[in-house]
Amino acid sequence: AQTVTQSQPEMSVQEAETVTLSCTYDTSESDYYLFWYKQPPSRQMILVIRQEAYKQQNATENRFSVNFQKAAKSFSLKISDSQLGDAAMYFCAYRRGDMRFGAGTRLTVKP
């Protein structure tokens, strides 16, 4: 079974600084997708970034980028120039068919 591990229950970053959220996963598959979702207090799941496993190039979306290490089964999220609105729960997710989530990391942004 696929498992997703987020080892940081909470992280804090100063506004305008950079923070990296960690995620590792376990799978025997070679073709899959990885995601980072943001969940604000409204509980709506907001897609931050996605990565196809077959692509070697790390995905980027504006201030958000990932470090995808397929051999190490690692998928970290880097948030640059952190903003107050980035504060939320962040979930790493693995998808091959259905989608499985890590335990989440609560990000606090300090002004």
Add this chain to the structure above:
Amino acid sequence: GAVVSQHPSRVICKSGTSVKIECRSLDFQATTMFWYRQFPKQSLMLMATSNEGSKATYEQGVEKDKFLINHASLTLSTLTVTSAHPEDSSFYICSAIDRNTGELFFGEGSRLTVL
């Protein structure tokens, strides 16, 4: 972008009653939908996979007779919590896969409170 709508967004019911939550894909067809449960300060846990026109597939530990799932059309899946108890109080989130693109979209979630 694609929209998945859940209804109701909030529901309060008495213990022992049944509650139905709907998940609709508004601008795409979804042969597959997923139901998740999220307890406070926890992650989303997959409960079941809903397939249009066939029986749902339940995750280990999820009672299929308690959580009835029906996926009667390509745009609608329903989750019925039967004989609800206070421990069933949770946030229920559905997601749907666009049959054309394969992309997955989430609903806004439904908060169930059982008194």
